[in-house]
Amino acid sequence: MSVKPWQFTAINPKLGIAMKSPVQIAKILKKAKRPLIVVGALANQIEVHDGKKLLDILIELGKKIPIVATSNISKAFIEKGFTPAALMTVVNITNRLSDPEWKGLDGKGQYDVVVYTGMTIYLELQMLNRLKHYATWLKTISLERYFIPNASIGLANLKEEDWKNGMKEFMEEMNK
DSSP: OOOOOSSTTOOOSSOOEEESOHHHHHHHHHHOSSEEEEEOGGGGTOEEETTEEHHHHHHHHTTTSOEEEOTTHHHHHHHTTOOOSEEOOHHHHHHHHTOTTOOOTTSSOOOSEEEEESSOHHHHHHHHHHHHHHOTTOEEEEOSSSOOTTSSEEEOOOOHHHHHHHHHHHHHHHTO
């Protein structure tokens, strides 16, 4: 599918795959051997569905997949009674993920799939750009409703309602 990046200056020869359905992304994530989720500061501001915020569904995912809370989102996780696997800046975790010698947060080895979400577009775009070029073994996923071309896999530019419905379906698939 040919999709233009949301940030029009983000054109480069190696573009990720844009998917229309978050359910497809859930299926990929469920097959991962060592997934990780990196969450940005906007996760508590983005409404997903049924009055839930992105943070709420990430807490559900955090029961199965380790979460790195970046920026000031760590406080929101803790206030909701959830302790992320790590609290660190997005630059720090991105640098670690691009280090082939890093053994992961738990010392058991590198991750095979990492999800970035809840960040400003330009920040996420740059972090995923680093991973695209310096962590070629890593599959990256963006859950934003805008196409982030530096992720291996992301969503096509979706209308807000389509994205919200898709995220509900994403969680239903993740909970199967």
